[in-house]
Amino acid sequence: MKRIVSTIARACARRRWLTLAVWVVLVGGVFGTAFVIGPNLQDDVEVAGSDSQSAAALLSARTDTESEETTPSSRIVIAGNDITTETSVISDVVDALTAATGETVTNPLDDPGASARSGAIAPDGDALTITVTGDPKEEGKSWQREIDEALDPARDAGLDVAIGAPLGTQLDRAGTINSEIVGVVAALIVLLIALGSALAAMVPIATGIIAVAGGVGSVWLLSHGFSIPESAVTLAIMVGLGVGIDYALFLLSRFRQALRDGAEVVDAVADTGHTAGEAAMVAGLTVAVCATGLAISGVEFVAWLGFATAIVVVFAVASTLTLTPAVLAIIGRRALPRRERRTPLASTDTATAQPAQRRGPWERIAPRLTRHPVIAGVVSLIILTAVSLPALALQLGQSSAGNALPGSNQRASFDLIADHWGPGQNAPLILVGEGDDASTWTHLNDDLANLDDVAAVSPAVSNDGIITMQVIPESGPSDPATADLVHTMRTDTIPSSNIDAHVGGAVATRIDLSDRIAERLPWLIGIVIVASMILVAFTFRSILLPLKAALCNALSITAAFGVLVWVFQEGHGVELFGLDGPMPLDPYVPMMLFAVLFGLSMDYEVFLLSAVRQSWARGATPKDAVTRGLAETGGVISAAAIIMIAVFLSFTFSPNPVIKVFGVGLAVAVFIDATVIRLLLVPAIMTLLGKAAWWWPAGRRRRRTGMPALD
Incomplete structure (x- = not known):
């Protein structure tokens, strides 16, 4: 494999301008087309085979029979003392909304009695809602x-005013900081300091951005044929920028x-491909x-979180193997600091040759890190255990608009509705079944109304052979009592009524998502670990190294979960990220983080072990091989980790709390992986394993001939 990668790198270096032109044309065409067409991203969650999906299918069948297509609508909440006395103000608002939308907007105060019965005016008389129709993305x-x-x-x-989703969501995003730009600027600053050359610093940035643009453009195009959530693109950009810049940095360092x-x-380019490229x-x-392993969830929403990430990462790998060698060949010796460009270090001309390279800090x-492996190993395990302890209290829940940023439309709307209509109004449940006679559901209506956590039940309504009934819980969408109510309705109340009904709605769907992930998570963990171990085993021709890698990666991921629980679930320091209190961790968050983090943790493992293997293949003792591998990669791994941490933390500027969780989780895991794991635990284990670390069936003969295992 090394020879193949080296051959590709050499060919791209020789045809550097052609390679660059192909990439520019390819990515420009893909991204330009996707930009002109526009993405068709959807955040709808569907859990195939679930009860909520059956309800959604029935509702969809009814919608398909209607002559008019359903148009998205946004609910505006206006609150004040005795809102019914604000007739002049509300009239002005309704007139302005009618003019803005071009459609007639209903004024709730035209008939306060009917509005109170329909719920448009709150029971306490201090708030009302006005509905406007239109898709904010399409309207502009x-x-x-x-x-x-x-x-x-x-x-x-x-008066207090708030706009609900989807319009409120779009307004909240307006004027927010662009996380991608912050991440790129932070990475550029780190590269300038680490490399001492502005031109060299631009190489990882430029190739990383090109790779991410190609990947994102492809995902945007695919969104017209698949249901891809917007958060999948954000996560893919986050991971793609991190790995794309890091991989190019590794090649640049070797070059x-x-x-x-x-x-x-x-x-030099060919040698770079031979070592860092592979x-x-x-x-x-x-x-x-590891990212594509999310398909095991059986949920399209979650699967595309992984697929989108994998697509962008594959573009980053392709860029690393072809585009980066071409760019390195173009800049040539200008990749070095100015003082080192005059003549090669190995020049035999004593008058012009540069002095021997100074001994670097690493x-x-x-040698100090490998001198006392037992102490280093014990200290690292103590640190990891202490950081991981909060993970024992991990409790998965359902985040909602109530966890949005304070002052945002989403949060204000959620709070006003909860205060004036009750928490359950933010978590409506919809019962759906087939039939033409709604009166057959009267008994079920009475049984549901008698449940402890039910605030209200609407009369059943029949329309086009589909019967629907709305149930309003006493509790909100994030309250465990709401999930208990859904399970009670499905396992007890509905079956005892002998009515074939399904519980749907956004909250019920999220509950089904949680149940599905709890069912599939052990499979994901097992498959991801086995797949990554196989890759490591056949890359380094070792039986024990994959086991060590899996153990170390699991420790860094557990530590990251510990920090997430301590910060977000328990609320320590959440103010640093713009939140005002604890928030539940959605069930797909640990599944996504495990898949991505396990893959990212392998990055530094692979680069460190590659350097250690080279020293081992050249005849060094196991301890010396580890020491030399650390000395060669310590600096570049540290710089790469700082870049990746900066990129991930930049996404905490996102207004989406779930993206903040992803950003912090990824940053913490990389920090722990690049410090405690790679600097203490891995060298300690490698030193203690000695020759056994490189045992592979029929591998001793290769060792005696001095040939690297993969050559």
């Missing part, structure tokens, strides 16, 4: 802004070293394989 920013400005009369009168050793530019390919494929640190 001007339409969104006009509706928002139409509510100014109510704001000027001192600079080859130039310092006196190699010509094309030979490691980047294995690391990237591991991330992609060459001094590495």
Whole structure:
């Protein structure tokens, strides 16, 4: 495999401008087409084979028979003392909304009695809702802004105003910090400091952005044929930027070293592919394989979180193997700091030759890290155990608009509805069944109304052979009592009524998602671990190294979960991320984090072990091989980790709390992996294993001939 990667790198270096042109045309075509067409991203969650999906299918069948297509609508909440006295203000708001939308908007105060019965006016008389129809994404920013400005009369009168989803969600995103730009700028600063060359620093940034653009463009195009959530693209950009920049940095580091050793530019590129190129390919494929493991969930929403990430990572790997070698060949010796460009280090001309390279800090640190392996191993395990302890209290729940950023439309709307209509109004449940006679559901209506956690039950309604009934819980969408109510309805109340009905709605769907993930998570963990172990085993020709890698990765992931529980679930320091209190961790969060983190943890494992293996293949003792591997990779791994951490933390500026959780979880895992795991635990285990770490059936003969295992 090394020879193949090296051959590809050499060919791209020789045809550098052609390779660059192909990439620019390819990515420009894909991303440009996707940008012009526009993405068709959807955040709808469907759990195939679940009770909520059966309810959704029946509702969809009824909708399909109607002549008019269902148009999205947004609910506006206006609250104040005795809202019914604000007739002039509400009239001005309704007139402005009618003008902005071009459609007649109903004024709840035209008939307060009917509005109170329908729920448009709150039971306490201090709030009302106004509904506007229209898809905010299709209508555009001007339409969104006009509706928002139409509510100014109510704001000027001192009333509380909030806009619910989907319009409120789009307005909340307007003016927020672009996380991708923050991450790229942070990475560029780190690269400038680490490399000492602006041109060299731009190489990982440029190739990483090109790779991510190609991957995102492909996902956008696929969104017209598949149901891809918007959060999948955000997560893919997050991971793609991190790995794309890191892989290019690893190649750039090896390329600079080859130039310092006196190699010509094309030979240096080929040598870079032979060493770092193969490691980047294995690391990237591991991330992609682990991410696609999310398909095991059986939920399209969750599966596409993994597929989108894998697509962008594959683009990053392809860029690393082809585009990066071409760019390195183009800049040549300008990749080195200015003071090192004049002549090769290996020049025999004593008048111009540069002095021997100074001993780097990692060459001094590495021997200390391997000198006392038992102590280093014990200390690292103590640190990991302490950080991981909060993970024992992990409780999965359902996040909602009530966990949105304080002051946002989503949060304000959620709170106003909960305060004036009750928490359950944010968690409506819909019972759906087939039939033409709604009176047959009267007994079921009475049974549901008598349940402890039910606030209200609407009369059953029959329409086109489909009967529906709405149930409003006493508790909110994140309250475990709501999930208990759904399970009670499905296992007891509905079966005892002898009515074939299904419980649907957004909250019920999320509950089904949680149950499905709890059922599939053990399979995901097992398959991801086995797949990554097989990749490591056949890459390094070792039986014990895959076991060690799996153990170390599991420890870093558990530590990351511990931090997430302590920060988000328990609420310690959440203010740093713009939140005002604890939030539940959605069930798909640990599944997604496990798959992605297990793959990312393999990155530094692969790069470190690649350097250790090279020293071992050249005849070094096991301990010396570990020491030399640390000395060679410590600096670049540290820089790469800082870049990835900066990229991940930049996504905590996102207004979406779940993206904040992903960003913090990924950043913490990388930090722990690049420090405690790679600097303490892995060197300790490798040193203690000695020759056994490299045992492979029929591998001793290769060792005696001095040939690397993969050659």
